Amino acid sequence: MSLSEEMVRAIVELDESRAIEIAKKRLEAGEDPLKILDDLRRAAEIIGEKYERGEYFVSDLVMAGEILKGISEIVRPKLKELGVSRKVVGKLVIGTVEGDIHDIGKNIVVTMAEAAGFEVIDLGVDVPPQRFVEAIKQHNPDIVGMSGLLTLAIDSMKRTVDAIKEAGLRDKVKIIIGGGRVDQHACEYVGADAWTNDASQGIRIMLKWMEEKKR
Amino acid sequence: MSKQPIEEWMERHRKEPDIVVKEKAERFLKAVELKEPDRVPLMFFTCGHVFAKWFKLSEVYFNYSKMRDAIVKFVTTFPSDIFIAAPAAEGFVLAVAFADVPQIAPVVRFITGPMHDILKDKWTRWPGRELAEHLPFQFIGGEYMKPEEYKYLIENPVEFIHNTILPRACENLSKPGSAQHAHTIAKLALEAINYLNALTEINNTLLKLGFPPLAITFAYAPLDFIGDFLRHPTGAMLDIRRRPDEVKQATEALIKPILQVAFILKPTGAKFAFIPLHLNSMLSPKLYDEFYWPYLKRVITELYSNGIKSFVLFEGDHTPHLDTILELPKGWGIGVFERGDIRKIKEKLEGHTCVAGGILPGQLIGWSPEKIEEYVRELIKDLAPGGGFILAPGIAEIDPAIPDANLRALINAVLKYGARK
Numbered sequence: 085m086s087l088s089e090e091m092v093r094a095i096v097e098l099d100e101s102r103a104i105e106i107a108k109k110r111l112e113a114g115e116d117p118l119k120i121l122d123d124l125r126r127a128a129e130i131i132g133e134k135y136e137r138g139e140y141f142v143s144d145l146v147m148a149g150e151i152l153k154g155i156s157e158i159v160r161p162k163l164k165e166l167g168v169s170r171k172v173v174g175k176l177v178i179g180t181v182e183g184d185i186h187d188i189g190k191n192i193v194v195t196m197a198e199a200a201g202f203e204v205i206d207l208g209v210d211v212p213p214q215r216f217v218e219a220i221k222q223h224n225p226d227i228v229g230m231s232g233l234l235t236l237a238i239d240s241m242k243r244t245v246d247a248i249k250e251a252g253l254r255d256k257v258k259i260i261i262g263g264g265r266v267d268q269h270a271c272e273y274v275g276a277d278a279w280t281n282d283a284s285q286g287i288r289i290m291l292k293w294m295e296e297k298k299r
Numbered sequence: 300m301s302k303q304p305i306e307e308w309m310e311r312h313r314k315e316p317d318i319v320v321k322e323k324a325e326r327f328l329k330a331v332e333l334k335e336p337d338r339v340p341l342m343f344f345t346c347g348h349v350f351a352k353w354f355k356l357s358e359v360y361f362n363y364s365k366m367r368d369a370i371v372k373f374v375t376t377f378p379s380d381i382f383i384a385a386p387a388a389e390g391f392v393l394a395v396a397f398a399d400v401p402q403i404a405p406v407v408r409f410i411t412g413p414m415h416d417i418l419k420d421k422w423t424r425w426p427g428r429e430l431a432e433h434l435p436f437q438f439i440g441g442e443y444m445k446p447e448e449y450k451y452l453i454e455n456p457v458e459f460i461h462n463t464i465l466p467r468a469c470e471n472l473s474k475p476g477s478a479q480h481a482h483t484i485a486k487l488a489l490e491a492i493n494y495l496n497a498l499t500e501i502n503n504t505l506l507k508l509g510f511p512p513l514a515i516t517f518a519y520a521p522l523d524f525i526g527d528f529l530r531h532p533t534g535a536m537l538d539i540r541r542r543p544d545e546v547k548q549a550t551e552a553l554i555k556p557i558l559q560v561a562f563i564l565k566p567t568g569a570k571f572a573f574i575p576l577h578l579n580s581m582l583s584p585k586l587y588d589e590f591y592w593p594y595l596k597r598v599i600t601e602l603y604s605n606g607i608k609s610f611v612l613f614e615g616d617h618t619p620h621l622d623t624i625l626e627l628p629k630g631w632g633i634g635v636f637e638r639g640d641i642r643k644i645k646e647k648l649e650g651h652t653c654v655a656g657g658i659l660p661g662q663l664i665g666w667s668p669e670k671i672e673e674y675v676r677e678l679i680k681d682l683a684p685g686g687g688f689i690l691a692p693g694i695a696e697i698d699p700a701i702p703d704a705n706l707r708a709l710i711n712a713v714l715k716y717g718a719r720k
């Protein structure tokens with residue numbers, strides 16, 4: 085098995101120390117850091133599929149997220165050193181909406197989106213509508229992701245979309261909402277473009293949007 | 300228009316509360332004993348958010364007599380067979396910190412608004428304080444223990460929590476040995492007495508209105524204790540992979556103080572121990588069976604062999620772990636299930652566990668009264684036979700966004716279709 089395959093396997097098996105060890109070894113051997121990042125995307129995809137099939141649980145996603153984060157933290161300085169940058173597939177501004185501090189799901193989305201090649205601007209939790217608006221102005225993202233688990237989060241999402249509309253930015257971004265209790269009904273009420281209860285499905289939707297945008 | 304069942308029932312509450320109380324208590328007991336009561340019991344559980352229908356939450360949470368008014372308003376508008384109000388935030392950590400002080404421990408098990416003012420704890424946020432006045436309080440938890448500190452938790456959990464965690468998580472307890480610290484503890488003790496008196500008065504009021512109090516005590520799942528109060532849920536989930544042995548030793552060490560707290564109320568006649576679960580649905584069966592369940596099971600069985608049944612809130616979708624429940628002794632207690640197919644859950648647990656749940660806030664908010672009536676009718680038709688079923692919203696809150704007409708439709712439907720065939 086190649087080191088690349090071995091690393092993907094270690095990540096999928098959630099073997100943190102082994103995965104990081106292999107990543108370090110590969111960097112030391114002078115391997116292209118972009119290849120390592122690409123492996124992270126592959127690993128994230130497999131893990132996402134396992135989660136969708138009910139084989140993996142949230143705690144597994146959380147651990148996987150830590151491993152992905154850990155490895156990309158080792159890889160990033162190397163990229164800088166070499167002066168190369170990864171091809172960014174798109175830009176995502178994401179946050180847990182006002183009044184809600186649940187962020188386990190959002191953090192999983194952040195790592196999976198980064199692994200998939202997105203540049204992610206994470207606004208954190210309890211994010212008021214105005215901060216989303218400011219972030220859109222500042223970063224000019226392709227997509228805005230909102231997370232929320234409380235019932236009241238649905239109203240915060242709506243207020244956020246309204247604020248984005250008011251600022252005249254609604255046409256500039258696609259909006260996706262997520263969190264265990266959002267559904268089609270909430271999506272329509274909020275005025276978002278898509279909804280999901282599943283991070284990997286969310287990533288697929290976002291990738292599809294980026295494909296469509298390219299055309 | 301003829302009278303709705305709910306109106307007749309409310310009239311009986313006013314005319315003959317004693318009889319209504321007796322009926323409700325029997326109905327509940329039958330269900331817990333896994334039998335079929337005269338009618339499917341309806342249970343409402345609230346942490347006070349629903350009072351936003353009529354009151355400013357910042358007032359309800361910080362004024363115990365307002366709290367009583369709110370409770371009275373709720374039960375006289377939306378009657379149920381089993382009514383539980385815990386209008387205060389998760390604070391089991393305080394109960395463990397004061398496990399050796401039986402006068403205080405069970406009363407501070409929930410952090411009330413005034414207690415939050417006294418402690419200035421960072422585990423919770425409150426309306427009119429950290430939050431807008433109309434919002435319900437929020438438990439936000441946090442990370443107050445470093446991963447390297449498991450050894451202290453294992454060595455002596457009560458002492459570690461009292462001496463190290465409380466000072467970190469409560470601003471007004473930040474300097475042990477200071478006058479401010481002593482003052483804060485004294486005020487907390489006084490507040491505990493205030494709250495206990497308020498609770499007693501609320502229970503007496505409820506009894507007169509036809510609502511039997513539930514003799515309840517409290518316990519916790521050891522791993523949730525670590526996730527909720529010490530390491531944050533994410534931290535706990537990472538620790539079980541990075542420091543599995545220490546996590547196991549810590550969960551083991553927490554069993555004793557958790558039971559100690561739970562048994563404090565035994566002499567007062569407590570018959571049920573309330574246990575809300577959090578990490579359950581996030582763990583794979585493998586991790587659940589290794590880090591979560593063995594310790595929770597010990598808590599539940601130990602309570603059971605001491606005459607206390609558990610009242611467990613299985614948050615999220617507990618389906619992957621359902622089989623483990625069958626390891627408990629038959630009649631061990633009540634399981635409230637949030638998500639998952641309640642029919643399958645009941646089928647699996649029938650004759651073993653009293654199953655509660657069946658309808659979700661989302662359904663109650665979004666559906667029409669007619670749809671709710673029809674849904675409840677079918678639910679009862681399928682789940683009442685065989686006994687041991689309590690109809691309840693699957694979470695510990697009645698969302699204030701549920702239209703009044705829908706709540707009434709729910710109650711009416713239970714009264715209309717719930718009687719034993």
Ligand code: B12
Binds near residue numbers: 229346388693
């Ligand atoms: C962990 C937890 C907490 C932790 C949160 C820790 C944290 N930092 O996140 C703590 C203990 C602090 C907490 C506090 C509270 N909680 Co809480 N909590 C939970 C719990 C147990 C799990 C939630 C979770 O993390 N799920 C796992 C994640 C991975 O799932 P997820 O968020 O759905 O994410 C997935 C997808 O939806 C998707 N996704 C998520 N976001 C996004 C965004 C985008 C853009 C995309 C594409 C995808 C995506 O990706 C993820 C992976 O697939 C649930 C119950 C349950 N079992 O679901 C209750 C629950 C959500 N909590 C609840 C409540 C009421 C509260 C409190 C208000 C309690 C209180 N009275 O104090 C406070 C609220 C504080 C606040 N202001 O938010 C209720 C919500 C009820 C409601 N409908 O309003 C629940 C449902 C519990 C219940 N049954 O009553 N909670």
